[in-house]
Amino acid sequence: MRRFEDQVAIVTGAGSGIGLGIAERLGSEGARVLITDIDGAVADHAAVALAKQGVDALAVAGDTAEEATAACAAAQAMDTWGRLDVLVNNTGIIGNTAPLWELPVSELDRVYAVNLRGTYLFCQKAVPHMLARDYGRIVNMASIAGKEGNPNMTPYSATKAAVIGLTKTLGKELAETGIRVNCLTPAVVRTPIWEQTTQAQMDMLLARIPMRRSGEIEEVAALVAWLASAECSFSTGAVFDISGGRATY
Numbered sequence: 001m002r003r004f005e006d007q008v009a010i011v012t013g014a015g016s017g018i019g020l021g022i023a024e025r026l027g028s029e030g031a032r033v034l035i036t037d038i039d040g041a042v043a044d045h046a047a048v049a050l051a052k053q054g055v056d057a058l059a060v061a062g063d064t065a066e067e068a069t070a071a072c073a074a075a076q077a078m079d080t081w082g083r084l085d086v087l088v089n090n091t092g093i094i095g096n097t098a099p100l101w102e103l104p105v106s107e108l109d110r111v112y113a114v115n116l117r118g119t120y121l122f123c124q125k126a127v128p129h130m131l132a133r134d135y136g137r138i139v140n141m142a143s144i145a146g147k148e149g150n151p152n153m154t155p156y157s158a159t160k161a162a163v164i165g166l167t168k169t170l171g172k173e174l175a176e177t178g179i180r181v182n183c184l185t186p187a188v189v190r191t192p193i194w195e196q197t198t199q200a201q202m203d204m205l206l207a208r209i210p211m212r213r214s215g216e217i218e219e220v221a222a223l224v225a226w227l228a229s230a231e232c233s234f235s236t237g238a239v240f241d242i243s244g245g246r247a248t249y
């Protein structure tokens, strides 16, 4: 039995990178997958690639930070498939990297809108559909930066810490229902997100990983698949480490 047979999943920011890996993994285990991305062409391309792998897939183009995108994604999933079992809030941006006193506050606003506001909005639109069937799995993509604080990445670190706080709170609010809400905190995984920063910044972060390597998209997707499955039954509001040994708590 495939773990997501008959289930419907939304994965945000899934046109490329870790999100696409998650969509492929959930799809390979039977999920019907709606992917969103700000880049419509990339989203369409990913949906076609998933379909070629035998996955029933839909693409919704839109900015995760906009309420209309979250509403449209939930409505499309319900109109097309009539249920919503899994939400993976994967979208995230690093933003510009520099010490806090050199970053304009507009940079904090920009990163906040995608990383925290977007996660909040997608949870808001998904939870009522999950409550209606008393089942759901929400997986939020935080970061080791949110636990430890990466220098020169204040907007990213602070908003990822906020994603951890949102996860803990929503998990408790829904603990007596069939909905589980968890997050994960990856360290460096080589994807296009690192084009937003410098090689020196990446080298500094890689040096902090005791395994002396970056993570693989497939490794992150495997953890997300468990968190998104019915097997994840006695964990909620929890933070799952995937950092090659960097996290010590």
Ligand SMILES: NC(=O)c1ccc[n+]([C@@H]2O[C@H](COP(=O)([O-])OP(=O)(O)OC[C@H]3O[C@@H](n4cnc5c(N)ncnc54)[C@H](O)[C@@H]3O)[C@@H](O)[C@H]2O)c1
Residues within 6 Å of the ligand: 012, 013, 014, 015, 016, 017, 018, 019, 036, 037, 038, 039, 042, 062, 063, 064, 065, 090, 091, 092, 093, 094, 114, 141, 142, 143, 144, 185, 186, 187, 188, 189, 190, 191, 192, 193, 194
């Ligand atoms: N790669 C890493 O080292 C790493 C480490 C820890 C956490 N994470 C987190 O994992 C998640 C995925 O990261 P990634 O490395 O795959 O990123 P990525 O930049 O490689 O891919 C992100 C995708 O999201 C899309 N996107 C960007 N802004 C968007 C928006 N406003 N609305 C909708 N779509 C948008 C992009 O077009 C892209 O397809 C992020 O939340 C990131 O913070 C990544």
